[in-house]
Amino acid sequence: MDDEMILDLYWARSESAISETANKYGSYCTKIAVNILQNSEDAEECVNDTYHKAWDSIPPQRPANFRAFLGRITRNLSLNRYKEQRTQKRGGDNITLIYSELEECIPSNSNVETEYESGLVAGAINSFLLTLDKESRIVFVRRYWYADPIQAIAERFGMSESKVKSMLFRTRKKLRAYLENEGVIL
Amino acid sequence: MRSEKLMDYIGQIDDSFIIEADSQPANTKSARRPRIKWVPAAIAAACLIISSAFLLILMRPSGPVDLPDLPKLTVNTDLGSFGFEGLMAYNIDELRNGNPWTENNDLETMPVFANPHEYDSAGAPVSGLTPEEMLAEAEKIADIFGLDVTSLYTEPALEEIEQIIQKMEAIGASEEEISRNTSIFYAAAKCNGAEIRVEKDGHVYLSLTPETAHLAEEIEKLSAYESFEVSFDIKYKTEDGTMYSTGLPLPAGYSFTFSNTSNEQALEITQYLYSKYGAFTGITTPGFDVAADYTFSGVLTRPHTFVFENEGTLTDRILNYNFRRLYFYATDSGGLGGISYYNADLSKKIGDYPIITAEEARRLLLEGHYITSVPEALPGKRYIAHVELIYRAGRLDTVFMPYYRFLVELPSMELENGLKTYGAFYVPAVRSEYLENMPVWDGSFN
Numbered sequence: 001m002d003d004e005m006i007l008d009l010y011w012a013r014s015e016s017a018i019s020e021t022a023n024k025y026g027s028y029c030t031k032i033a034v035n036i037l038q039n040s041e042d043a044e045e046c047v048n049d050t051y052h053k054a055w056d057s058i059p060p061q062r063p064a065n066f067r068a069f070l071g072r073i074t075r076n077l078s079l080n081r082y083k084e085q086r087t088q089k090r091g092g093d094n095i096t097l098i099y100s101e102l103e104e105c106i107p108s109n110s111n112v113e114t115e116y117e118s119g120l121v122a123g124a125i126n127s128f129l130l131t132l133d134k135e136s137r138i139v140f141v142r143r144y145w146y147a148d149p150i151q152a153i154a155e156r157f158g159m160s161e162s163k164v165k166s167m168l169f170r171t172r173k174k175l176r177a178y179l180e181n182e183g184v185i186l
Numbered sequence: 187m188r189s190e191k192l193m194d195y196i197g198q199i200d201d202s203f204i205i206e207a208d209s210q211p212a213n214t215k216s217a218r219r220p221r222i223k224w225v226p227a228a229i230a231a232a233c234l235i236i237s238s239a240f241l242l243i244l245m246r247p248s249g250p251v252d253l254p255d256l257p258k259l260t261v262n263t264d265l266g267s268f269g270f271e272g273l274m275a276y277n278i279d280e281l282r283n284g285n286p287w288t289e290n291n292d293l294e295t296m297p298v299f300a301n302p303h304e305y306d307s308a309g310a311p312v313s314g315l316t317p318e319e320m321l322a323e324a325e326k327i328a329d330i331f332g333l334d335v336t337s338l339y340t341e342p343a344l345e346e347i348e349q350i351i352q353k354m355e356a357i358g359a360s361e362e363e364i365s366r367n368t369s370i371f372y373a374a375a376k377c378n379g380a381e382i383r384v385e386k387d388g389h390v391y392l393s394l395t396p397e398t399a400h401l402a403e404e405i406e407k408l409s410a411y412e413s414f415e416v417s418f419d420i421k422y423k424t425e426d427g428t429m430y431s432t433g434l435p436l437p438a439g440y441s442f443t444f445s446n447t448s449n450e451q452a453l454e455i456t457q458y459l460y461s462k463y464g465a466f467t468g469i470t471t472p473g474f475d476v477a478a479d480y481t482f483s484g485v486l487t488r489p490h491t492f493v494f495e496n497e498g499t500l501t502d503r504i505l506n507y508n509f510r511r512l513y514f515y516a517t518d519s520g521g522l523g524g525i526s527y528y529n530a531d532l533s534k535k536i537g538d539y540p541i542i543t544a545e546e547a548r549r550l551l552l553e554g555h556y557i558t559s560v561p562e563a564l565p566g567k568r569y570i571a572h573v574e575l576i577y578r579a580g581r582l583d584t585v586f587m588p589y590y591r592f593l594v595e596l597p598s599m600e601l602e603n604g605l606k607t608y609g610a611f612y613v614p615a616v617r618s619e620y621l622e623n624m625p626v627w628d629g630s631f632n
Contacts, residue, residue: 001479001487002271008489012515012523013421013431014444016487023482024270028208064310064581067208068201075197083190102189120353122198123367129203141207144196183357186188186195 003066010058017058018051025067029074035147036078036095046081050074075145094149102144104172107180121184128178132171139164140171202306253619256537259298260622261614262583263557271559271610273479273593278571281593281608284475286496286503287575289544293500296541296575296615298587300534303387305581310369311386317344320373323384327392330407333377340373381419390414399434405525406466412531417515417524433521441520445485452476456491459514463525464493467512471497475507484603490515505532508577509586530579530586539587539616544573547590547613554627560609562598563627569595571608575615588615 001020009017029050033043050073063069082095129137139157142148143164150168154161179186275281304313315323317340328335340347347368354364372391375382379398383391390411394401399418408414418434436442442455453476460472473496478488492513495506509530515523542550550556552567572593579586589612599607618624 005489008515008523009444011417012433012444012489012517014489014518015430016444016481016485016518020481064305065201065205068204071204071208072197079193079197099189099193102192105192106188120350120357120359120367121195123354123359123363125195125198126200126203127363129199134206137203138207141199141203144193145199145204146207186191 007058007062007066010055011062018055021051021054021070025070028067029070032071032074032146033078035149036075036082038093042081042085043078046074046077049077053077071146075147094147098144098147101168101172104169105175105179106186107176107184121186124179124182124184125175127182128175131178132174136167136171139167143168200306253540253617254537256539256620258620258622259536259539259585259587259616261557261587261625262578262585263623263625264582270561272596272599272607273610274481274605274607275479276604276606278593278595278608281477281479281572283477283574284473284492284494284507285574285576286473286500286507289573291500293575294540295538296501296588297505297532298536298539298585298616299532300536301579301584301586302531302534303581305387310371312369314386315384315388317347317370317373320370320384320386323388323390324373324375324382327382327384327390327408328375328377328380331380331392331401331404333375333380333382333398333401335375335377337376338373340370342370344370388412392416393419395419402434402463402525405463405527408527409466411527413526413528415524415526418522420521422519430519431517431521431523432519433515433517433523435521442514442516442522443520444487444489444516444518447478447486447488447516449476449478452478452488452491456493456514459522459525460493460512463514464512467493467495467510467527469493469495469497469512471495473503473507475511480605482601482605484605488516504575504588505577508579532586536585539620541588541615542617544575544590547615548573548592550613551590551592551611555624556592556611556613556627557625558609558611558627560594560596560611562596562609564594564611565597569597571595578612589613590615 001024006017006020006024009020026047029047030043033046034040037043037046050070053073054070061069079095129140132140135157139153142153142156143150148156150161150164153159154164157164159167273281303311306312321338321340325335325338347370350368351364354367359367370386372383372385374384379395380401381391381393385391388411390408390413392401392408392414394416399420402416402418405416408416418431420433420435421431433442436455436458440455440458441447441451442459447455453474456474456476457472460469460474464472473494474491475494476488476491478486481487490513492511494503494511496503498506509528509532511528513524513526513528515525517523548570551564551570554564556564570592574591575588576591577586577588592611592613593608594611596607596609614621614625
């Protein structure tokens, strides 16, 4: 069933909207949740919550890109759950590593108290992504949006892990410089 | 922790980057593909040369054909958020639709049109009506239906947009950046018993409650719009508080449910609905499409049916089938969920392009010259179950051009209950001389 038909089911408040969503996008959402939570039970709960959130949002929303819409919900729910459970984590997990990598991107002028609208920062990151070559951009998004482990990215693109790390390192440096240049403060 | 904030901001990047990163770029070396040793590589290269030569022979005019001088077209190889386009049925005959095209025809050319609307890679309109024009249209529609407007606004609100512009200007953002972050999705007019929305590309949405549902009988008042949708906001609440739509109740003897409505019942209800609501379309000889497929659990499902003008030349009928449709939407409970009309703006005709036959398209398909969202390669000639000529006219298509759409049985996906999955594979119907890029499947899941 294509996305338009699934969205029609949501708009018609048909219960089958959720089962069709699960059939088509269950594995996509689960992968994102597992990447972040690294626990299949928690991931499953987040994915189920994703379906319910979609049910509550559509209508009135009618997402132009249903796949990205669901992925975004799963990512947010999973990160929220991760933060709630952080005290139980012992460090060294995938998200802890990602957070520590992202520390390198924080602009040096971020000791100022001003904070920027999140939409503006996201806009600057969008603009930055457009400056990258396609390969670097995809690897960056796989790591920091999909939270893919380095090894998974290397396997996906047929690269060595060291090459992936090196690409990410260069991209993080560029992002920091870009954010500094744009005057973005985090 | 500032890196957490940054991670949250990264979560807000455009849909297009998320989708791009979820597809396998054609120029990367996938570790999932087997490494090619030199002997198979040599064979593959030889096959490529032979097949390319065959393609040239195939595409070469068989006689002294005078090919018209027309601009080259770019094949859209991006299927966007289509996901995996697979239809489930116990046999291919159950997937027949109302397409008037048949393989036995004498079509030599088909028209190609520029998409008059511009959308970004996530499918959001980038040009079209201004906020003021959207608001004016929403008010106008309320007026023609005699509805009192209780609030009129845009989403996001104009004040919100103004604040973002000021902040972005303050940090020296470019016009392009400002424009990208300040798009208005739609204007809305809340009325007593109804809600009207006008989107940037001109699409109109009218939601009616039980008190105003009778206004659907005046649907012809929206006929000037390229596309519109009327839905019935008639719901019931379950014990757990969840709301379900019952849609507009239909006369005794008619029930329009998503599931397990037979083809005969679907045709009967569509004919009834067309007679009640379809006069404004001016259709003289209605054609009916009541196509359905099955869910994993074997339930026949059909979210909607549609009616099109089936009068005129075969070309006219094909264009009507693809570009001028009156839809009726089902509900779980048997009522009418909504009505929508799609009458594409075909004013930007590029030309009448020579096309290949279905047989020639079949050969191209077998050589890998296709676009698909199916996550596996074409399983073989004997699995090709159905072909039809269709136009791809999605938001990511900058031109509306014809394709042969093949439904191919995917033996690896057959279920224990006997349900088969038929995957859709697309081959451009326009002759290759007019294509900038003949697609070649690269082994990736689009």
